[in-house]
Amino acid sequence: MSDIVISVENVGKRYTLSHKNNGERYTTLRDVIARQTAAPFKTIGKKIRGWSGSNGSHPQNSSSSHPKNSVENFWALKDVSFEVKQGDVIGVIGRNGAGKSTLLKLLSRITEPTEGRIRIRGRVASLLEVGTGFHPELTGRENVYLNGAILGMSRAEIKAKFDEIVAFAEVEKFLDTPVKRYSSGMYVRLAFAVAAHLEPEILIVDEVLAVGDAEFQKKCLGKMHDAATGGRTVLFVSHNMQAVSVLCDRGLFLRGGCLAYAGSVQETIDLYLSTFSKIMESHEFPDRRPGSGEYRYVSASPAREYFGGAEEKTINFEIQRRSRSVGRMWLSAHIVDSAGTVVMQCDSRLVGTWIEDCERVAGQFRFTTPWLKPGGYRVDLNICVAGPLVDSWEGACSLTISPVLPYLHSASQDVTQHGLIFADFAWETGELITDSRSAAMQRNGEASNELHRQTSAA
Amino acid sequence: MQELVIEPGRTAKNYWSDLWRYRELFYILAWRDISVRYKQTAIGVIWAVLRPFLAMVIFTVVFGRIAKMPSGGIPYPILVFTAMLPWQFFSNALLETSQSLIANTNLISKIYFPRLIIPAGTVITSLVDLSISAVLLAVLMACFRFMPDWRLITLPLFSVLAFFAALGPGLFLTALNVKYRDFRYVVPFIAQFGLFISPVGFSSDVIPEQWRLVYALNPMVGIIDGFRWAICRGGTGQFYLPGFLVSLITITVFLLIGFRYFRKTEKGFADVI
Numbered sequence: 001m002s003d004i005v006i007s008v009e010n011v012g013k014r015y016t017l018s019h020k021n022n023g024e025r026y027t028t029l030r031d032v033i034a035r036q037t038a039a040p041f042k043t044i045g046k047k048i049r050g051w052s053g054s055n056g057s058h059p060q061n062s063s064s065s066h067p068k069n070s071v072e073n074f075w076a077l078k079d080v081s082f083e084v085k086q087g088d089v090i091g092v093i094g095r096n097g098a099g100k101s102t103l104l105k106l107l108s109r110i111t112e113p114t115e116g117r118i119r120i121r122g123r124v125a126s127l128l129e130v131g132t133g134f135h136p137e138l139t140g141r142e143n144v145y146l147n148g149a150i151l152g153m154s155r156a157e158i159k160a161k162f163d164e165i166v167a168f169a170e171v172e173k174f175l176d177t178p179v180k181r182y183s184s185g186m187y188v189r190l191a192f193a194v195a196a197h198l199e200p201e202i203l204i205v206d207e208v209l210a211v212g213d214a215e216f217q218k219k220c221l222g223k224m225h226d227a228a229t230g231g232r233t234v235l236f237v238s239h240n241m242q243a244v245s246v247l248c249d250r251g252l253f254l255r256g257g258c259l260a261y262a263g264s265v266q267e268t269i270d271l272y273l274s275t276f277s278k279i280m281e282s283h284e285f286p287d288r289r290p291g292s293g294e295y296r297y298v299s300a301s302p303a304r305e306y307f308g309g310a311e312e313k314t315i316n317f318e319i320q321r322r323s324r325s326v327g328r329m330w331l332s333a334h335i336v337d338s339a340g341t342v343v344m345q346c347d348s349r350l351v352g353t354w355i356e357d358c359e360r361v362a363g364q365f366r367f368t369t370p371w372l373k374p375g376g377y378r379v380d381l382n383i384c385v386a387g388p389l390v391d392s393w394e395g396a397c398s399l400t401i402s403p404v405l406p407y408l409h410s411a412s413q414d415v416t417q418h419g420l421i422f423a424d425f426a427w428e429t430g431e432l433i434t435d436s437r438s439a440a441m442q443r444n445g446e447a448s449n450e451l452h453r454q455t456s457a458a
Numbered sequence: 459m460q461e462l463v464i465e466p467g468r469t470a471k472n473y474w475s476d477l478w479r480y481r482e483l484f485y486i487l488a489w490r491d492i493s494v495r496y497k498q499t500a501i502g503v504i505w506a507v508l509r510p511f512l513a514m515v516i517f518t519v520v521f522g523r524i525a526k527m528p529s530g531g532i533p534y535p536i537l538v539f540t541a542m543l544p545w546q547f548f549s550n551a552l553l554e555t556s557q558s559l560i561a562n563t564n565l566i567s568k569i570y571f572p573r574l575i576i577p578a579g580t581v582i583t584s585l586v587d588l589s590i591s592a593v594l595l596a597v598l599m600a601c602f603r604f605m606p607d608w609r610l611i612t613l614p615l616f617s618v619l620a621f622f623a624a625l626g627p628g629l630f631l632t633a634l635n636v637k638y639r640d641f642r643y644v645v646p647f648i649a650q651f652g653l654f655i656s657p658v659g660f661s662s663d664v665i666p667e668q669w670r671l672v673y674a675l676n677p678m679v680g681i682i683d684g685f686r687w688a689i690c691r692g693g694t695g696q697f698y699l700p701g702f703l704v705s706l707i708t709i710t711v712f713l714l715i716g717f718r719y720f721r722k723t724e725k726g727f728a729d730v731i
Contacts, residue, residue: 015729030640109464109570111728118464132568137494149486150569 004121005202005233006084006107011116013077013102076102080116080259082252084235089228091248091265092237093272098254100237104128104206107235122201122233125152129206131191136180140171140190143179147194161197168219169193196223202233221247241269241403273306273402291391294326295319295383300396302379303364309371309422310406313399315379318362319391325357326385333365334380335372335399343377343420344370355383371422374403473721477572488579492586506587507594510542517542517659527660532690533602539595540689541658541682544620546591548678549649551584551621555628556645559636563731573724577632581625588617595689607691616684619709623677626712629720636723636731657682662698670701677712680705 077099084090092100105111106118108126133150134143144165148158158165166172169190171182179187205224221243228234228247238244244251244265251268253261261271289296296319303314315333331348346367348354355361365381377399383390406422416422496503514535521527522534529537558580559566559573566573599606627648634641656678657665665673673679680702687697 032638105728106464110567112466112725113464114466116465120462120464124462126569128568129564133565135490135494137497138490142490142493146486146490149483150565154482155486 003086004083005086006121006235007119008083008107009081009117009119011077011080011103011106011113011118012075013099013106013111014114015074015076075257077106077113077254077257080254080257082259082262084233086233087231088250089234089248090236090250090252091244091268092235092252092254093239093241093244093268094254094260099257100254101128101206102257103254104204104235104237108204120202123152124202124204125198125200126204127151127195127198127206128204130188130195134179134187134191137178139178140166140175140182143190144194147191151195151198152200153198157199165190165193165197168196168223192220196220200232202235203227204235206237207239239403241273242405245269289391289393291383291389292326294321294323294390295329296322296391297381297383297393297396300379300381300393302397302399306400306402307372308404308406309374309401310368310424312366312368313372313401315365315397315399316362317365317381317396318360319355319383320360321358326387326390327357329355329383329385329390331355331363331365332382332384334382336378336380337373337420338375338377341420343372369424371406371424372399372401373416373420373422374401374405376400473572477574480571480575483571484575484579487575488582491579491583495583495586503590506590510539510546510591511594513546514538514542521659525660527664530661530663533604536595536599536602536604536690537661537686538659539598540686541656543588543591543595544616544681544685545653545656545658545678547584547588547620548624548681549652550587551581551624552628552631553645553649554584555580555624556631556635556642558628559632559727559731560639566731567728573727574629574720577628577720578625581621581628584624585617585621588620599689604690606689609688609692611688613685613688616681616688619684619706620681622713623681623709626709626714626716629716630712631716633716633720633723633727636727652676652678661686662701670698671704674698674701674704675708677705677708680709 080099080103092103094100102111104126105128106113107120108124108128110126110128131147133147135146138146144162145155145158149155153161166175169186169192171186171190174182174186179190182190224234224236224247234247236244236248248265251261251263251265252259253268253272261268298318298320300315300317303316307313330353333346335343335346337343344367346365378395379397379399381391381393381396383392405416517538518534521538522529555577558577562576565571565576631641631645656676662670662673662679662683683698683702683705
């Protein structure tokens with residue numbers, strides 16, 4: 001009993017959304033006054049319209065006639081209960097908007113819950129952002145003290161750790177330079193260094209490891225690992241499943257503001273990955289799609305809910321004849337990323353696959369390379385003949401690539417952020433010896449790009 | 459080990475102990491504001507001095523020379539400047555305080571602390587400006603060979619009063635500003651208007667006797683009279699005690715309203731800012 005340090009009971013947090021000014025949370029008094037003075041006239045106007053119009057046959061109109069002013073309650077968290085034991089290292093995962101940040105904000109007392117109760121035993125430090133309160137005009141030294149105090153360290157504590165912090169951040173030379181002259185890397189390093197030297201009993205961390213260069217990131221992970229293994233209680237939010245699986249021993253999976261699962265970290269991650277996008281499975285009416293419509297896709301779905309980046313990705317589909325035959329057809333698939341870029345076009349003519357006329361066709365579309373980057377992709381499927389397009393199914397299904405990177409070594413976000421796809425690549429280096437006879441650079445051009453050629457037909 | 463309970467409406471219970479626990483953050487934020495203020499602009503200090511000085515010159519010319527207002531034997535520049543001191547403090551403090559929460563949005567949305575320390579720290583910053591201007595006043599008094607007497611030791615008392623006079627409306631306005639951003643326009647208006655309805659350019663003795671009590675509803679009347687009394691050897695005439703008490707009551711009422719409104723809205727700041 002006594003080793004439970006955080007207990008959360010039926011906690012909920014409600015936000016009131018005003019659709020009047022979406023995007024901006026604050027209002028101006030001018031707007032409020034304008035709305036209040038206009039309101040009586042509007043109700044009168046509504047009544048007049050109501051009387052002169054058809055006798056109440058559109059009841060829904062009265063509410064939808066002012067959608068701009070409507071107020072909506074939104075539960076960012078609802079009925080969340082869990083317990084955290086002393087020394088637990090918990091990964092909180094979930095998609096964007098699942099309530100992770102709200103939960104952390106409640107635990108760190110930035111905002112109050114609407115209902116429920118949280119009990120916390122021990123000193124909490126929350127790290128929701130790196131460098132909170134850093135002031136560009138102040139020097140590095142001053143900012144260490146400022147930021148330390150903001151994160152809850154006492155002056156004496158900061159003083160005792162000052163040298164360690166500076167050494168960790170590798171900014172000794174620039175201590176008395178205002179941080180506005182720092183490079184962004186130095187800035188982040190210093191900010192994280194302060195945070196990394198917090199020694200609370202409970203540490204709450206929100207997605208802050210995604211900063212700095214890879215080398216520094218490794219150091220941060222190491223520091224987090226020390227915190228995690230040092231018997232400290234840690235709550236850690238991240239989208240980086242690798243980091244979560246390495247650091248945490250338990251997981252909390254939030255979905256739509258509710259606690260969907262709490263258990264071992266591996267199970268939680270598996271569950272999280274398996275819930276990835278089933279969004280586009282909805283089968284619309286095939287006959288409404290563009291195309292002449294003699295043949296239509298009737299189903300299309302990925303063979304698995306998510307694929308690893310380097311795995312073979314398979315999409316199963318079925319085609320049905322709707323009316324007459326049109327002769328030899330070919331198929332084409334477009335893979336479109338979340339930004340709308342067509343990453344690849346796969347036309348069956350290139351691999352010599354054609355469909356002859358028949359009633360029903362079942363098939364598979366498979367590819368292994370390129371390695372797709374993590375995320376969701378849209379698959380567009382087409383049936384073509386020489387002439388008009390037969391069927392064009394935009395968003396026939398979606399393809400989800402798991403966030404676990406296909407590379408052996410862990411990496412930070414910035415080493416993968418550029419480029420559309422991942423490649424199967426290698427770096428080989430050797431010392432260049434100036435002696436001309438043995439000058440050599442080892443080179444084994446082991447191109448592993450075997451062409452996967454598949455034919456698919458009924 | 460201390461147990462912390464978080465539930466709706468709970469923050470109220472350990473508010474004061476929290477405020478005490480976060481005192482170090484309070485110091486350091488006040489220190490940040492002060493050091494940034496005088497670091498950013500080389501003329502930061504000059505600016506703090508120049509504004510009241512220029513205003514003093516203008517007021518001396520307009521009220522002293524042209525309108526020939528009575529000054530009770532005190533050199534007119536000194537009469538004006540002793541009032542300029544608390545007035546500048548009040549209007550600066552009000553202006554900065556009303557913006558303080560918005561200026562610290564990043565802190566409020568990422569860190570927990572009793573929000574009161576932000577506006578309170580901002581008023582403290584303005585006290586630094588006040589003490590810089592006070593040095594200028596000392597120079598001015600030396601030029602006029604005008605010596606204060608024992609009453610000068612009561613000056614800190616009136617400064618504290620000025621602090622609370624600025625804090626009350628400041629708390630109210632900054633909390634309103636979080637939700638309604640156009641309240642920022644109210645403050646320059648108060649500052650401009652208040653300069654003329656407060657006895658800055660003239661002595662409050664010129665107010666007809668029957669109106670003086672009403673006039674003292676303006677909290678700055680009591681404070682300015684107090685400053686003059688303390689610095690100018692008892693001021694221009696009798697110290698008008700009933701008026702001072704009325705000002706004291708107004709200050710208290712404003713402080714209570716401001717504080718209560720602040721406390722009421724405080725827990726929602728992180729959600730709406």
